[in-house]
């Protein structure tokens with residue numbers, strides 16, 4: 001479990017993390033989202049015990065990151081931003097070093113290292129210097145380092161940064177597999193990652209917590225939630241006709257591809273009446289879709305709107 005209590009870090013006049021209180025339980029994958037400079041990495045570094053908070057506290061599996069750092073660090077696997085240090089070591093030397101400092105001894109240590117090397121597909125680069133690796137490979141070495149001691153809590157700062165689509169998929173599968181019985185906190189800019197991995201989302205901006213919800217709850221705040229969209233090239237479909245349906249609040253046509261989106265009045269369900277109208281009019285449409293809502297739009301609304309300046313938890 002990860003718990004922070006009014007965790008705060010100031011740099012001069014700047015409050016990078018502002019009284020952040022969160023609690024992440026086993027089985028949860030919490031996505032920490034926020035624009036550049038929101039305070040995500042600073043919060044994670046305090047939870048990992050690498051940065052002293054100005055005030056407030058962070059605990060990992062009940063151990064205070066500052067007062068019981070060894071116990072807290074033992075329970076935690078942490079992938080920081082960027083590349084692993086010790087760039088002059090080969091991947092093998094680096095991982096053997098981590099095996100030793102994590103106290104994994106003898107045969108068990110080698111078996112664990114082999115398993116992690118397989119999981120992250122690092123076999124072919126074991127003899128290469130870390131400094132010579134591509135960004136994606138360095139990220140995977142960093143991940144290997146974080147999971148080697150099989151910790152109950154994982155904290156990953158932008159885990160798929162720099163990976164190609166296949167590697168992203170592989171790393172997400174690995175995180176998903178590990179998620180079942182662990183507590184996982186990841187920071188990301190990628191909203192697709194939230195869909196793929198997270199069952200809870202915390203949004204911060206200017207160090208303040210602005211939203212704490214499931215992805216579905218956030219999507220429900222989007223004006224696209226419950227909207228119906230479809231393509232109807234050359235059908236003569238008119239906005240007016242759709243707009244006359246009593247459940248419909250508005251109709252928009254994408255100027256680029258002509259896709260039509262029909263928005264519901266609050267609480268209304270419009271898929272059935274829209275489909276009925278299309279049938280009655282004998283109009284040919286394709287790719288009809290009921291929208292869940294758009295996280296990117298909600299993210300923008302939360303982090304650039306009034307909420308961001310007031311720091312209102314939702």
Ligand SMILES: Nc1ncnc2c1ncn2[C@@H]1O[C@H](COP(=O)(O)OP(=O)(O)OP(=O)(O)O)[C@@H](O)[C@H]1O
Nearest residue numbers: 011014016017034035036037038039040041042043
């Ligand atoms: N050592 C430091 N000294 C002064 N200011 C700092 C320091 N580290 C971070 N900051 C500032 O604190 C704020 C939060 O930075 P942080 O790196 O935690 O944000 P972030 O959400 O991780 O951003 P990004 O998504 O760009 O990585 C930023 O305004 C940053 O400039």
